Amino acid sequence: MNSEASRETNILYVGSEPALPVERPETPPIYHSTANIIADMDDYDFASKGGKYYYCRTANPNRDSVAEIVSYLEHGEQSLVCASGMAAISTAILSLIKAGDNIIASRSIYGETIELFENIVKKFNVTVTYADFTDVKSVQAAIQPNTKIVYTEIIANPLIEVTDIDAIVQAAHNANALVLVDSTFTTPFAIRPLEHGADIVIHSMTKYFGGHSDITAGCITGSHIVMKKIYADYLLFGGCLDPNSSWLMLRSIRTMEMRVMKQFENAKKIAEALQQDKHVRYVNYPTLSNHPQHELAMKLMPKGCGAMLSFRVEDSRDKVNAFMHRLKIVKYLGTLGGYRTTIAHPATAFRNDFSPEKLLEMGMEEGLIRISAGAEDSADLIADFKQALNVFEEN
Numbered sequence: 001m002n003s004e005a006s007r008e009t010n011i012l013y014v015g016s017e018p019a020l021p022v023e024r025p026e027t028p029p030i031y032h033s034t035a036n037i038i039a040d041m042d043d044y045d046f047a048s049k050g051g052k053y054y055y056c057r058t059a060n061p062n063r064d065s066v067a068e069i070v071s072y073l074e075h076g077e078q079s080l081v082c083a084s085g086m087a088a089i090s091t092a093i094l095s096l097i098k099a100g101d102n103i104i105a106s107r108s109i110y111g112e113t114i115e116l117f118e119n120i121v122k123k124f125n126v127t128v129t130y131a132d133f134t135d136v137k138s139v140q141a142a143i144q145p146n147t148k149i150v151y152t153e154i155i156a157n158p159l160i161e162v163t164d165i166d167a168i169v170q171a172a173h174n175a176n177a178l179v180l181v182d183s184t185f186t187t188p189f190a191i192r193p194l195e196h197g198a199d200i201v202i203h204s205m206t207k208y209f210g211g212h213s214d215i216t217a218g219c220i221t222g223s224h225i226v227m228k229k230i231y232a233d234y235l236l237f238g239g240c241l242d243p244n245s246s247w248l249m250l251r252s253i254r255t256m257e258m259r260v261m262k263q264f265e266n267a268k269k270i271a272e273a274l275q276q277d278k279h280v281r282y283v284n285y286p287t288l289s290n291h292p293q294h295e296l297a298m299k300l301m302p303k304g305c306g307a308m309l310s311f312r313v314e315d316s317r318d319k320v321n322a323f324m325h326r327l328k329i330v331k332y333l334g335t336l337g338g339y340r341t342t343i344a345h346p347a348t349a350f351r352n353d354f355s356p357e358k359l360l361e362m363g364m365e366e367g368l369i370r371i372s373a374g375a376e377d378s379a380d381l382i383a384d385f386k387q388a389l390n391v392f393e394e395n
Ligand SMILES: *Cc1c(COP(=O)(O)O)cnc(C)c1O
Pocket: 084, 085, 086, 087, 110, 153, 182, 184, 185, 204, 205, 206, 207, 216, 217, 218
């Protein structure tokens, strides 16, 4: 309290600093402050050169903690933490391109990434070519002298296709193009794309990093050289993660390996059980020996191939709806990667974006159901799927 100041003034100042020393808390505090007090102009110069925190969009301790552990997990030098996966993808792409460039993208990437290319990137006179990334020759054939970025995911939705990242990196680097990998489905516990030569790895942290379906976030990781350019633009685009969500994210990452390894294991067990069920036509999961890229997947991801799988039943909208109602534990959600098992229906998710013919061409039949395996007891999950699959016997 300042006894010389009035009540109106004191109300704005009293209680803003702790009375006792705050020493070594077991969990980090949340630094909500959007700014830190600057002593003088020399101090400002020091802060603005990165010497200390002074403005939240530029840098924040909670966000920097998340960036540090993401770099650690991905074996990268520097990470930027964004307000969503799409903020991470758009920041990375838009900061690296210029008019006249070409991007080669996998045709089976996240739907909104394709929309970003089609609706935004193309406005700036950048061409985007789509290729089949399960076939390196198709990627090589698409490369042009102005190809600047080769963009892919390692496990692609919803058919759980696997990209031969080593071959793609080689083809891209021969043409002096940068390789950007969206590794959301794989997580650093299945594969670390930078170790395979990728230049940048991106995650929607809304999925496995957050892991509890309660934080929206994303990240970009690479070497200092590549990240320097992205960082300058990231500050201008302004898509940084807020301190509260950053704090929650750090907490989630502490248990990520335990969650995700159990989820990988459960995905494998569910895939094996579904493959035995007479109502299931086929299961898409890379550890299954009949997966078209089984050997490649085992070489790239010996510790587990992620927790995403899909399977096909009868192409009957009514019966698939009945199956969804019959499930007791597993719920239908418009996301993935949480600690509880969820399903999604790819054809429904894309019905407004593609024609019925295109959906079939992309493998999204009416009977295709996607599973994001959670960390429950696998026997309970298998029993739940099996009892619900009985709807396909009824008329
Ligand atoms: C969810 C997702 C995104 C987008 O992330 P948001 O956090 O929803 O913006 C990008 N890529 C993949 C593979 C995703 O699953």
